[in-house]
Amino acid sequence: MEKGRCAMFTTEVKVKALPVREWLDRYCFPGKFLDACKACPDYGRVWSCPPGVPEAEALLGRCRTAYLIGVKVCYRPADLARALRSQEEAEAVRQGTYGVAKKALLEALLALEERCPGSITVAAGRCEQCAGCTRTQGLPCRKPERMRYSFSAFGFDLTALAREQLDLDLLWAGRGLPPYNAALAAFLTR
Numbered sequence: 001m002e003k004g005r006c007a008m009f010t011t012e013v014k015v016k017a018l019p020v021r022e023w024l025d026r027y028c029f030p031g032k033f034l035d036a037c038k039a040c041p042d043y044g045r046v047w048s049c050p051p052g053v054p055e056a057e058a059l060l061g062r063c064r065t066a067y068l069i070g071v072k073v074c075y076r077p078a079d080l081a082r083a084l085r086s087q088e089e090a091e092a093v094r095q096g097t098y099g100v101a102k103k104a105l106l107e108a109l110l111a112l113e114e115r116c117p118g119s120i121t122v123a124a125g126r127c128e129q130c131a132g133c134t135r136t137q138g139l140p141c142r143k144p145e146r147m148r149y150s151f152s153a154f155g156f157d158l159t160a161l162a163r164e165q166l167d168l169d170l171l172w173a174g175r176g177l178p179p180y181n182a183a184l185a186a187f188l189t190r
């Protein structure tokens with residue numbers, strides 16, 4: 001486990017390698033999470049999310065090893081208190097901390113892809129590379145070479161995956177922010 005610190009948050013990074021076959025068989029259930037997906041505000045509004053995402057088996061099943069990466073972004077008490085003030089404050093804290101870590105993770109994995117022919121990145125959450133996704137206007141993706149599908153878009157049981165493979169609980173808060181948020185991504189190699 002690696003630990004890092006910056007002005008507003010600390011991070012813990014956990015990585016675990018898993019055979020892709022086991023990863024798909026144990027944790028991928030296309031269809032099971034479809035209703036939850038449809039209830040998400042990003043459904044049909046971002047190209048990295050359903051509908052229209054390739055089947056996990058077809059896209060990912062040709063790889064051999066999945067490196068699961070969990071980045072735990074721990075909030076400072078002062079930021080947790082700020083996040084309780086309003087939804088907007090919570091989102092501002094999240095974007096300035098978790099959002100920064102998520103972007104750094106994607107950049108690192110895109111750079112790694114360049115060095116590993118045939119590798120595939122499964123991104124932590126929806127694509128946020130543009131201020132607004134062109135999908136809402138019915139236009140093609142602006143940066144298809146940098147867009148990677150969201151982990152949850154494939155129908156993975158992320159709660160079980162994170163807990164069993166990375167010893168990491170995914171947290172949510174009814175109000176404000178939980179003590180930490182975790183960005184969960186995967187890097188697949190042939």
Ligand code: SF4
Nearest residue numbers: 047127130133141142
């Ligand atoms: S790169 Fe831009 S247009 Fe493409 S999915 Fe991401 S946000 Fe949408």
